[in-house]
Amino acid sequence: MNSRLQFWLVFIVLFTTVAESSAWGPQGHRVVGLIADRHLQPQVKQFIKQKFNINSLADVATWADKRRKKRRQEKPWHYTNIAEGQGTYSADRDCPEKACVTEKILEFSQVLRDRSATIPEQAKALKFLVHFVGDVHQPLHLGNQKDRGGGSLHFTYRGRNVSLHYLWDGGLIDWRRTSLLKYAERLNGDLSDIVIWNASTVVDWANESRSLALEVAYKVDEGVLSKAYIEKGQEIIDLRLAQAGVRLANLLNSILIF
Ligand SMILES: [Zn+2]
Known part of the structure; x- marks a missing residue:
């Protein structure tokens, strides 16, 4: 590949990531x-490996985002935008077509549970669940409709113009500082509330995100990200990633042990 083409490919990849x-x-x-x-329970891990040829859930965690790029109708499946002023999720009001993240988690849990579903259908449902349980824990995936979950609010961060949504997608974290494995290990080493975390429903996860969106993520001074805001954001992202991982495993354990 010539160097000019390489330059443009790198540019496109970087630009797409930021945008x-x-x-x-x-x-x-x-x-x-x-x-x-x-x-995951050892037998569930084994089952996922044998039936779907998936060794690590991390390997399929971004599958839903990749396919979404070619299927615009799937885009709303990844979040639930809520009318401003509403503090909690209501399925009838916020997701009447059932094409939002909360309802998709319930739908694909049913498919995975359904013994008459084909293996490809179940594999697809599993991959959607791995992704959507992550998404529903991102506070701005339960953001306000009017600003597209912070997508239309812009800030300068580390010299770049980025959206508030991007920052809460993980842009606040300096991912270069450690490997993802070490990062996950650090979060996993500090889990004292697992039992409480697991005693919750999909709607609880959505409502937690909604309240973090309103009480923290949107409470930002116009155009300025303070040090305190950035640190609090990083702390919450860590917490939400840990909760999503633990709850995803718990969901799969409850569906796939029989
Ligand atoms: Zn997504």
């Missing part, structure tokens, strides 16, 4: 998969 604004970044999704791997 992308409706999912945890690939790093966040992989971290969720790596944490979930650690919490």
